[in-house]
Amino acid sequence: DVKVTQSSRYLVKRTGEKVFLECVQDMDHENMFWYRQDPGLGLRLIYFSYDVKMKEKGDIPEGYSVSREKKERFSLILESASTNQTSMYLCASSSEGVGLKSSYEQYFGPGTRLTVT
Amino acid sequence: GEDVEQSLFLSVREGDSSVINCTYTDSSSTYLYWYKQEPGAGLQLLTYIFSNMDMKQDQRLTVLLNKKDKHLSLRIADTQTGDSAIYFCAEIGSNTGKLIFGQGTTLQVKP
Numbered sequence: 049d050v051k052v053t054q055s056s057r058y059l060v061k062r063t064g065e066k067v068f069l070e071c072v073q074d075m076d077h078e079n080m081f082w083y084r085q086d087p088g089l090g091l092r093l094i095y096f097s098y099d100v101k102m103k104e105k106g107d108i109p110e111g112y113s114v115s116r117e118k119k120e121r122f123s124l125i126l127e128s129a130s131t132n133q134t135s136m137y138l139c140a141s142s143s144e145g146v147g148l149k150s151s152y153e154q155y156f157g158p159g160t161r162l163t164v165t
Numbered sequence: 166g167e168d169v170e171q172s173l174f175l176s177v178r179e180g181d182s183s184v185i186n187c188t189y190t191d192s193s194s195t196y197l198y199w200y201k202q203e204p205g206a207g208l209q210l211l212t213y214i215f216s217n218m219d220m221k222q223d224q225r226l227t228v229l230l231n232k233k234d235k236h237l238s239l240r241i242a243d244t245q246t247g248d249s250a251i252y253f254c255a256e257i258g259s260n261t262g263k264l265i266f267g268q269g270t271t272l273q274v275k276p
Binding site: 052088089090091092093096106138140153154155156157158159 | 253
């Protein structure tokens, strides 16, 4: 069964802290994605990766970075958390397509609800 | 640019049909998707339709695609309380190859 797991379901951090959100998939997928979900805005793509050590900026990369050292793991890093980064963060993976065409059927993790105070 | 629009809320009675609508701007989209998000969970692919199709039926779900009007709809027959969720419409942006999501429609099913 397809599985994408995220390290925490709920996280509370202080402004200025460095925050790591971890995502692991067990499907040997090449492509992995980080989104944030906000009410009324849908999902917005932060970063994606179509191979180990490869990363591409999404629509809202400012304030974030990512790391993909192993195929199964994709980390989202908030270098200095701010209150406007309070949100639900969703990780996804997919196996079809390469590079820009890497968005076909995506499998999502349960999400991490991050609160920055 | 690439954009997907949905209404934010729909309320129906159990047993009725639900119709969730979506409009998109990219006429070159190859695939259009419906994802479901249950409370406290991630998104799950519900169904998809290829752009050369007008309709796709899968048990209680019917997807209709009007390419001329760039309109996509999801019909759920005999809606159950377990169908209460947020439904996201998404398209593959032909320029970017990325999934473009709508804002999500919260479906409330009243007993």
